[in-house]
Amino acid sequence: MSDGGNGGASLLLVGCGKMGGAMLDGWLASRIASRVVVVEKSGLPDSLAGNPLVSAATGPEDLPAGFVPDVVVLAVKPQVMDGALPAYRALARPGTVFLSIAAGKTIGYFEGPLGGEAAVVRSMPNTPAAIGRGMTVAVPNARVTQAQTALCDALLRAVGDVAWIADEALLDPVTAVSGSGPAYVFLLVEAMAKAGEASGLPADLAMRLARATVSGAGELLNRSPQEAADLRKAVTSPNGTTQAALDVLMAGDGLQPVLTAAIAAATRRSKELAG
């Protein structure tokens, strides 16, 4: 590992938007990165200006002299990957691993422009990485060494939990469940707040209650050894208020068909983005 003198990894981050930026914040806070060069179309975010570990480059041809990244993190939108990727082929060398977080883009897709010798990890994180509570699933190709797997694991673990899997096809439903999943939870908060308003609560109190309830229930789920179904049952007094609501939410097949259809749609979209 080329450590820039302080024991961490040298990273080239391509795309420092919502997800790449959130992960970079975690890497800097955990000191796992010793040096980071950021290639970002919109320029270096203000929050990184003045950070001695971070510098900006306009592309792979503009890297600081002598800078050889241990990891090239590919964090641009899938739709712009075709245009961005070929320029990075020059960095495909045994000491460098490419870590993609792009939805849909397969390992085979990256091995085209980067060359078949490139070490590639395809991963799918989620935005709770911004507070160290992300969930990432990752798959390496055959060129990724044990040391590179360990380095990518450490980077991903610095922003949350990590699961390594062997079957790359699972990354499409993974993307649908955990990559996109935070949006479903935030939608639930919005819907609970609107429903509270419809029942007579002032808007600000309704939103405060919805946020606190979803974040508190999430933290309870995080800390408790109990299954989600048991935590639900613990709220539900026989013939009480929760049961009255759940009788509505669970009528027929309840929420299940909607969520199953939503996650199937996201899985299909992930597969479409592969091309």
Ligand SMILES: NC(=O)C1=CN([C@@H]2O[C@H](COP(=O)(O)OP(=O)(O)OC[C@H]3O[C@@H](n4cnc5c(N)ncnc54)[C@H](OP(=O)(O)O)[C@@H]3O)[C@@H](O)[C@H]2O)C=CC1
């Ligand atoms: N947001 C999320 O919850 C998650 C996103 N992902 C994946 O992360 C990737 C990034 O998504 P997200 O962070 O949401 O998107 P953003 O648009 O927020 O970030 C991408 C950034 O890349 C910049 N950019 C565009 N082209 C280039 C280029 N050629 N070189 C360098 N930078 C460039 C964009 O600049 P500009 O805006 O000026 O074009 C933008 O700032 C996607 O592939 C997505 O699938 C994965 C998991 C979760």
Ligand SMILES: O=C(O)[C@@H]1CCC=N1
């Ligand atoms: O919506 C998207 O395509 C990205 C991937 C997962 C979350 N956001």
